Amino acid sequence: EDLLVESGGGLVQPGGSLRLSCAASGFTLSGYWMHWVRQAPGKGLVWVSRINSDGSSTTYADSVKGRFTISRDNSKNTLYLQMNSLRDEDTAVYYCLKSGNYRFDSWGQGTLVTVSS
Amino acid sequence: QSALTQPASVSGSPGQSITISCTGTSRDVGAYNYVSWYQQHPGKAPKLMIYEVSKRPSGLSNRFSGSKSGNTASLTISGLQPEDEADYYCNSFTSTNTWVFGGGTKLTVL
Numbered sequence: 001e002d003l004l005v006e007s008g009g010g011l012v013q014p015g016g017s018l019r020l021s022c023a024a025s026g027f028t029l030s031g032y033w034m035h036w037v038r039q040a041p042g043k044g045l046v047w048v049s050r051i052n053s054d055g056s057s058t059t060y061a062d063s064v065k066g067r068f069t070i071s072r073d074n075s076k077n078t079l080y081l082q083m084n085s086l087r088d089e090d091t092a093v094y095y096c097l098k099s100g101n102y103r104f105d106s107w108g109q110g111t112l113v114t115v116s117s
Numbered sequence: 118q119s120a121l122t123q124p125a126s127v128s129g130s131p132g133q134s135i136t137i138s139c140t141g142t143s144r145d146v147g148a149y150n151y152v153s154w155y156q157q158h159p160g161k162a163p164k165l166m167i168y169e170v171s172k173r174p175s176g177l178s179n180r181f182s183g184s185k186s187g188n189t190a191s192l193t194i195s196g197l198q199p200e201d202e203a204d205y206y207c208n209s210f211t212s213t214n215t216w217v218f219g220g221g222t223k224l225t226v227l
Contacts, residue, residue: 035216044120044221045155045163045206059214062118095162102151102210103168110162 002026002106004096009111016086016115022079022096022108030054030074033099036081038092039110046092049081050099064090086115121146121207121219128225134195137222139207140188145217147188151210154183154192157221158203166205167192194224202226 008020020036036048049060049070058070069082079096093110122140129135139146139154146152152170155163165174167183170190180195190209194201207219 037218044204045157045208045218046120047208047216047218050216061215101169102149102216103153103165104155104163104208105165105174107162107164 002098004098004106004108006094006096006108006111009094009113011114011116012086013117014087014115017082017084018086018113020081020083020094020096020111020113022081024077024079024096024098027098029072029077029079034070034072034079035097035099035104036070036079037095037097037104037107038090038113039095040089040092043092048094051079083113086113088115091115118211118213118215118217121209121217123205123207123219123222125220126223126225128227129197130227131197131199133197134193135197135224136194137192137205137207137224139190139192139209139219141190141209141217142188144213145209145211146185146190148212149210150185152183152185152190153208154181155206155208156203157206163206197226199226 003025005023035050051070067085071080095110096108097104098106154167157163170185171183182193
């Protein structure tokens with residue numbers, strides 16, 4: 001069974017940085033595209049970023065382009081999201097997702113990022 | 118990257134059927150058969166319910182079905198059960214090689 005465990009969330013001041021990690025088990029990370037999706041408190045889901053199987057191609061939502069960087073280490077079965085220049089509106093639960101043919105097959109439980117002074 | 122449009126809420130009684138719509142544009146829902154639907158219970162991670170417009174993951178109840186016409190996709194739940202009460206989100210791949218979610222629909226089982 002697929003298991004995705006996010007970590008690295010916490011409280012950070014506006015303008016600060018944070019790196020999220022997502023440890024994958026139960027499947028071989030290198031075989032799948034992976035995504036990050038976020039959900040602000042009481043709000044809906046918002047797609048953030050995607051990376052292909054070998055890390056050679058990435059795409060981002062306009063709201064995070066130039067500030068966030070998605071990456072992966074297939075040897076460690078781990079996905080990352082480097083978040084810089086954080087803003088209040090980046091406050092959300094961040095989910096790591098395993099993707100299969102343009103759908104989101106498996107979700108982690110999420111990690112909460114709070115941007116506040 | 119505007120969100121797809123879903124009704125904020127729908128409701129139905131046990132045993133009834135409901136349909137949730139998801140309206141996009143010719144650059145997302147209308148352009149690809151890569152529409153998926155997700156169920157989210159409070160405090161839980163979302164769960165895939167429908168993919169590629171109308172396909173069900175293995176083991177999922179056939180009470181859940183999906184369809185699409187033009188720029189609008191739909192999720193139908195038949196034989197409503199109390200455990201179906203949740204938030205539902207549609208999602209589509211887009212022509213800019215990104216993905217977009219709908220705003221979400223809260224389903225209440227009366």
